[in-house]
Amino acid sequence: MLSAASNCIELMPQARFEMNQRRAQSNAAHLWDLLDAVTDPEIPVMSIWELGVLQDVCITHNQGSQAVTVVITPTYSGCPALSVMSQDIISALAKAGYENVCVEIRLAPAWTTDWLSGATKNKLRNYGIAPPDSTTCPQCGSECTKLISEFASTACKSLYRCLACQEPFDHFKSI
Numbered sequence: 001m002l003s004a005a006s007n008c009i010e011l012m013p014q015a016r017f018e019m020n021q022r023r024a025q026s027n028a029a030h031l032w033d034l035l036d037a038v039t040d041p042e043i044p045v046m047s048i049w050e051l052g053v054l055q056d057v058c059i060t061h062n063q064g065s066q067a068v069t070v071v072i073t074p075t076y077s078g079c080p081a082l083s084v085m086s087q088d089i090i091s092a093l094a095k096a097g098y099e100n101v102c103v104e105i106r107l108a109p110a111w112t113t114d115w116l117s118g119a120t121k122n123k124l125r126n127y128g129i130a131p132p133d134s135t136t137c138p139q140c141g142s143e144c145t146k147l148i149s150e151f152a153s154t155a156c157k158s159l160y161r162c163l164a165c166q167e168p169f170d171h172f173k174s175i
Ligand SMILES: [Zn+2]
Pocket: 137, 138, 139, 140, 141, 142, 162, 163, 164, 165, 166, 167
């Protein structure tokens, strides 16, 4: 008998589908792979690709020189992590020999937590952060949790406390 989990079909938002298509059809697959090493400075286990921040990678050749354009969409407007991520992108590509890199910020469509896949949400939970669609305690799995503060370690997260195991935990806000 199949488990409930394997029967679950994940609905993918159009924007996330297009992101996946751009990567699958890209002529710069090795650059996307390199950028898998760039993570959210606030959630070091989460790559900018998994978060849905990395939108596009293009390589253009002009008179023997090559330029790379990386398009990213910030998770939350004004998120201070953005400039760190841009720097990390530039240095990851520089290490691989790409000196001419431009990071473009795309604000539309606006980033949404809907772009996180089920696997990414599980990864967040394992890291101790409750994913956007859940306020279940990531430590013990109890649903008896209480909002402590709208703002946790960063504006992107709120702080909860588990009433079962008493542990506080961050909840990734749904937007
Ligand atoms: Zn708990």
